[in-house]
Amino acid sequence: MKSVSILLRSLCLGEIAKRCDEITAKAGREGWSHECYLRELCELEIARRAQRRTERLLKESHLPDGKTMATLDQARLPLKVRRQVPALLEGRFVEETENILAFGLPGRGKSHLLCAIARELILKRGRRVLFIPAVKLVQQLLIAKRDLKLESVLRRLDGFDLVLLDDIGYTQQSREEMEVLFTFLSERYERKSLMITSNLIFSEWDKIFKDPMTTAAAIDRLVHHSIILELDGESYRMQNAKTRKQKGGGTN
Numbered sequence: 001m002k003s004v005s006i007l008l009r010s011l012c013l014g015e016i017a018k019r020c021d022e023i024t025a026k027a028g029r030e031g032w033s034h035e036c037y038l039r040e041l042c043e044l045e046i047a048r049r050a051q052r053r054t055e056r057l058l059k060e061s062h063l064p065d066g067k068t069m070a071t072l073d074q075a076r077l078p079l080k081v082r083r084q085v086p087a088l089l090e091g092r093f094v095e096e097t098e099n100i101l102a103f104g105l106p107g108r109g110k111s112h113l114l115c116a117i118a119r120e121l122i123l124k125r126g127r128r129v130l131f132i133p134a135v136k137l138v139q140q141l142l143i144a145k146r147d148l149k150l151e152s153v154l155r156r157l158d159g160f161d162l163v164l165l166d167d168i169g170y171t172q173q174s175r176e177e178m179e180v181l182f183t184f185l186s187e188r189y190e191r192k193s194l195m196i197t198s199n200l201i202f203s204e205w206d207k208i209f210k211d212p213m214t215t216a217a218a219i220d221r222l223v224h225h226s227i228i229l230e231l232d233g234e235s236y237r238m239q240n241a242k243t244r245k246q247k248g249g250g251t252n
Contacts, residue, residue, distance in 0.1 A: 015048035061129040067115035104231030110197040127161040134168040141180035169200035
């Protein structure tokens with residue numbers, strides 16, 4: 001006769017199988033009812049599955065390590081942006097298929113802020129997120145188009161609730177690259193959310209898309225349902241460098 005542990009594992013109830021003897025002994029000592037005993041076992045299994053799912057979502061997101069809310073110095077953010085953060089962490093913009101567009105010169109914390117928000121949406125809301133530099137995405141789409149697999153790749157990307165496209169301002173290459181990027185943006189329009197960081201303001205996006213009509217169409221799709229975050233002020237990296245220099249006592 002198979003043991004209870006083996007039967008539980010065959011039903012893919014690994015956490016219950018692992019903790020069954022421990023919980024059974026505790027239930028006996030404390031005189032639990034059958035319902036209480038069963039509820040405890042089920043809650044353990046559900047909690048473990050939720051943890052595994054979160055771990056899986058974090059792994060597939062490719063979010064960079066270290067860019068979290070805990071490591072984000074919110075005091076450095078512009079006041080208007082700081083006031084927007086709590087609402088963004090609730091994730092309602094994903095439900096409403098809105099986009100988050102973060103603009104600012106290099107080193108202003110755009111990527112850190114959006115990565116931190118995206119990570120919280122995984123941890124607290126169970127959202128499927130993908131972080132990808134714009135240049136890398138464009139290259140993947142170009143390869144897929146060459147191999148006649150563009151539709152398949154776009155379907156895979158469509159499985160993510162939120163795609164964080166980092167540094168779109170650096171995508172300033174050929175017309176073919178512009179076309180696949182525009183195709184991706186159009187596919188998600190009013191269906192799925194995007195987060196985008198850019199060093200270029202909209203008036204400079206002709207450097208990305210080359211063609212004025214395509215530039216206008218891309219901006220129109222992104223802005224139609226969007227929250228815009230403008231990050232100005234001094235560069236984080238410059239501030240950190242000054243701090244290190246002051247601590248070291250150097251005044252070259």
